[in-house]
Amino acid sequence: MEHRSDNILDNPSLKNLGSPAGYKVPEGYFESFAENMEKLLPERPELEQVSLPATDRTFWQKVRPYVYMAAMFAGIWMMLQMFAMLGSKTTLEPMESNPMIANALSTEDFVTDYVYRDMSSRELVDDMLDEGEIDENYEFTGLSMDADAEADSDSTYILP
Numbered sequence: 001m002e003h004r005s006d007n008i009l010d011n012p013s014l015k016n017l018g019s020p021a022g023y024k025v026p027e028g029y030f031e032s033f034a035e036n037m038e039k040l041l042p043e044r045p046e047l048e049q050v051s052l053p054a055t056d057r058t059f060w061q062k063v064r065p066y067v068y069m070a071a072m073f074a075g076i077w078m079m080l081q082m083f084a085m086l087g088s089k090t091t092l093e094p095m096e097s098n099p100m101i102a103n104a105l106s107t108e109d110f111v112t113d114y115v116y117r118d119m120s121s122r123e124l125v126d127d128m129l130d131e132g133e134i135d136e137n138y139e140f141t142g143l144s145m146d147a148d149a150e151a152d153s154d155s156t157y158i159l160p
Helices: 033-040 059-087 099-106 108-118 121-131 147-151
Strands: none
Touching: 099 108
16 A cells, blocks of 8 residues: 655655756845845934824724714614615505504694695695585685686685
């Protein structure tokens, strides 16, 4: 049985090739390498007198890397949440199921300030007729129904 070594330099077929491959360095070359390199480099007196100013860092300078890192992780978390929301096939819940929104929609001030402001007078009257709040014979006083008043977006709507 032949003895096999994992070292390829011990392989008998490579020993018969002749000269070894690679470079040879002089004896003791790496022992004196640092000293020889120092002798070859030019003098730099400005580097020998390294004295950093002894300034105290402010609180923000000390905390800034941690704040930046926290902001980075928060941004990554928000981005992953957004991708999760975009990828899911969930439907929106009706507004009545949220108690805060249902409470806001039940107050007359909210509806007057946010819903009626975006509607024209004609749309308001049509909506009130459809819901049965007023009938067709209702007398509109102070409510302008002409086209010129409807075109004016800055006009204040007077509700019946």
